[in-house]
Amino acid sequence: MxxxxxxxxxxxxxxxxxxxxxxxxxxxxxxxxxxxxxxxxxxxxxxxxxxxxxxxxxxxxxxxxxxxxxxxxxxxxEGLYSVSLGEDWPESYLAMEINNVISHHFIITRLKKDYGIGSNLHISLRESILTNGQQMIEEYSEEYVMLHGIGLHLLDLFLTAKKHKKRIEELLELSDKVKESFEIGEKLLVYPSHQISAEEQWLRISEFLQRLGYDIDNARLCW
Incomplete structure (x- = not known):
């Protein structure tokens, strides 16, 4: 039941x-x-x-x-926090993609396992990056915050729709900034559990930001 x-x-x-x-x-x-x-x-x-x-x-x-x-x-x-980097764009976009990576794979798995609910629409909307990702990377080639956000969008899709691995890898090769965000995010933002302590969540997020060169003064956990 x-x-x-x-x-x-x-x-x-x-x-x-x-x-x-x-x-x-x-x-x-x-x-x-x-x-x-x-x-x-x-x-x-x-x-x-x-x-x-x-x-x-x-x-x-x-x-x-x-x-x-x-x-x-x-x-x-159950204890999963999100992060805020302020209301300014593109920092708010980066924060959104951090939060997506942190939560979406847990959500999709949980909905299917415990409630028998699929996520077809959600995944199809996120798959847009596969067709417009190259254009976005070219358009924002000098805007590293946007590129870091794109890298996390690709990581989110990689975690939730692994069938797109090849296309994701192709897009990662178009930008070092996109690739570094993906790789550092994969190490730090893919939590072993959504119920790790708030302290560990903050340490992981803050290390992710600092390794990409961000000042964390404006970063904060949100419930």
């Missing part, structure tokens, strides 16, 4: 989680970013959490992205 994901999330967080569906046009009107490439997100609200889901998805896809966001909350409740 499959477990109840939402029930497990509510039990561990001890806070309510509500869902709100809106189209990309409705989201834009109220200042939220919902799109074909970003069909769901979760935010903290007073007393709990709210998950926004794109109305533009079909019913099966809506259920999948809702489960993905719930799984993020489940891992948070």
């Amino acid at each position: 499959q477990r109840d994901l939402k029930k497990d999330v509510l039990e561990i967080l001890e806070e309510p989680v509500e869902f709100f569906k809106l189209s990309s046009e409705e989201a834009a009107m109220v200042g939220y970013y919902i799109s074909e490439k970003n069909p769901a997100f979760c935010e903290r609200i007073p007393g709990g959490w709210r998950i926004y889901i794109s109305k533009d998805l079909n019913t099966i896809q809506q259920a999948e992205v809702a489960a993905h966001e719930l799984a993020h909350l489940l891992l948070k409740g």
Whole structure:
């Protein structure tokens, strides 16, 4: 018998989680970013959490992205932190990709094993890097923060869709910055468990950033 994901999330967080569906046009009107490439997100609200889901998805896809966001909350409740590097771009992009590497392989495995839920839409969206990765690397050839983020995007996909190993390796050879981010991330950001201590999580993230040449003064763990 499959477990109840939402029930497990509510039990561990001890806070309510509500869902709100809106189209990309409705989201834009109220200042939220919902799109074909970003069909769901979760935010903290007073007393709990709210998950926004794109109305533009079909019913099966809506259920999948809702489960993905719930799984993020489940891992948070079990002790997995994310990192913030501030709100400025492209540092916020790098932080997002760090958090993706840290969490996605745990989420996809957990959803399938414990809840019988697939991640087809999620993986298909992340696979976009396979076709536009070369163009991105060329476009941002002088912007090392973006290149480091691209390297982590490739690492995230490598961890969750190993069938693309050959194409990922081809893209890594296009940029030393992309490759170093991938390789250092593989050593430090692929945790042995999502429940390692907050101290070890911080040590791994901060070492990753420092080895790539970043000042960690603006970096902080977030729950």
